[in-house]
Amino acid sequence: MTLKPAILPTVQEIQILHQHLTTLATLPETHAPVLSVFLDLYQHQDALRAKFAQWAVSARIAVKQDQRQMFDTSRAEVDSVLRQVWPDTIKSLAIFSRAGDHPLLTVMPFSATMDNHFHVDSLPAIFPLVQLKDRFHRFVVAICTEESSRIFEITLGSVSEEILAKRPEIRQRVGREWTREHYHQSKRENDRRFLRDQAELISNLMGKRGHNHLILAGHPRNVSALRSALPKEIEARVSDTLRQAPNGNDHSVVLEQAIEAFIEIEQLESQNTVQRLNEQFRRGGLACIGVEDTREALHLCAVSELVISEEMTVAVREELVKAATAQNIPIEVCEGDELLNHHGGVGCLLRFRMDFMKNVTQA
Numbered sequence: 001m002t003l004k005p006a007i008l009p010t011v012q013e014i015q016i017l018h019q020h021l022t023t024l025a026t027l028p029e030t031h032a033p034v035l036s037v038f039l040d041l042y043q044h045q046d047a048l049r050a051k052f053a054q055w056a057v058s059a060r061i062a063v064k065q066d067q068r069q070m071f072d073t074s075r076a077e078v079d080s081v082l083r084q085v086w087p088d089t090i091k092s093l094a095i096f097s098r099a100g101d102h103p104l105l106t107v108m109p110f111s112a113t114m115d116n117h118f119h120v121d122s123l124p125a126i127f128p129l130v131q132l133k134d135r136f137h138r139f140v141v142a143i144c145t146e147e148s149s150r151i152f153e154i155t156l157g158s159v160s161e162e163i164l165a166k167r168p169e170i171r172q173r174v175g176r177e178w179t180r181e182h183y184h185q186s187k188r189e190n191d192r193r194f195l196r197d198q199a200e201l202i203s204n205l206m207g208k209r210g211h212n213h214l215i216l217a218g219h220p221r222n223v224s225a226l227r228s229a230l231p232k233e234i235e236a237r238v239s240d241t242l243r244q245a246p247n248g249n250d251h252s253v254v255l256e257q258a259i260e261a262f263i264e265i266e267q268l269e270s271q272n273t274v275q276r277l278n279e280q281f282r283r284g285g286l287a288c289i290g291v292e293d294t295r296e297a298l299h300l301c302a303v304s305e306l307v308i309s310e311e312m313t314v315a316v317r318e319e320l321v322k323a324a325t326a327q328n329i330p331i332e333v334c335e336g337d338e339l340l341n342h343h344g345g346v347g348c349l350l351r352f353r354m355d356f357m358k359n360v361t362q363a
Contacts, residue, residue: 024124025325032070032100036125038117039093055118073099134333141258144218149198195229215258217242273332289347298323303348310335312345
């Protein structure tokens with residue numbers, strides 16, 4: 001068994017994204033304006049610089065006169081970043097710049113795409129990063145054959161880590177030093193050890209990375225044996241099984257099917273979250289909908305998950321996602337939900353009833 005140590009940037013991106021989101025959500029407000037710049041690097045950088053320059057001319061007029069020198073300093077910092085040459089693997093950039101007594105320059109490159117967006121305010125705009133985090137799906141694929149098992153970690157459709165477990169070759173020893181009976185006995189022991197090793201590798205990887213989804217692929221007999229060897233808490237995270245074995249050493253077709261299956265799983269989970277919110281709200285359960293009620297629930301630390309629409313007002317959206325991020329609350333970004341949009345575009349699932357907490361605080 002060998003563990004390939006090479007980890008692609010996408011794994012680091014997830015860690016960096018989580019760290020920066022928390023920092024930006026809790027950034028103290030100062031008199032200096034913060035420039036939040038999100039760029040899609042599929043476009044030519046000259047065109048992006050021109051778009052940013054055009055926006056900056058109008059944005060400078062909108063800030064207070066005593067803030068314009070600090071705005072100019074921050075703009076120069078962003079211009080400097082835009083002049084850098086980025087490798088082809090980098091598809092987008094998030095840049096946060098602030099001058100003044102508490103300067104800030106945070107540059108976050110991603111291998112995923114983001115829409116162009118420019119924003120200036122006293123606090124950073126983080127919703128585009130929340131959207132990106134919502135799409136930063138990771139899962140594990142284990143492809144089982146008679147001879148070997150390949151375990152892949154998938155991030156945004158990229159293989160970020162691969163573990164190869166190979167069965168020790170014992171068949172060639174038959175007829176030389178082992179009898180047929182010895183061979184079958186050793187094979188059974190080897191099979192059990194092989195499955196234990198695979199289960200341990202999968203458990204360690206999923207525990208280390210915090211994965212909640214595992215897809216098993218290969219011959220049904222091999223898949224069934226591996227599933228039976230998994231610890232119960234890992235077996236419960238098996239999201240799908242694919243009856244598809246690799247073509248020799250080419251695992252690409254199986255991985256493509258696994259990615260497609262996982263996208264369907266994620267879309268269904270998102271729909272289920274919104275449906276659960278609607279059902280809880282309609283029967284007066286652990287949910288609330290609307291800006292004011294959601295704001296109050298966040299204030300009372302009663303929220304278990306924030307569900308927010310892409311279409312809602314930018315300023316309020318930023319306020320609520322910052323509050324949720326600061327409390328490390330999961331955020332589900334959705335679009336087109338009729339009930340949610342009718343009530344301002346936001347709602348949340350609750351940890352407890354808010355009237356209970358109100359009674360406690362008033363007592």
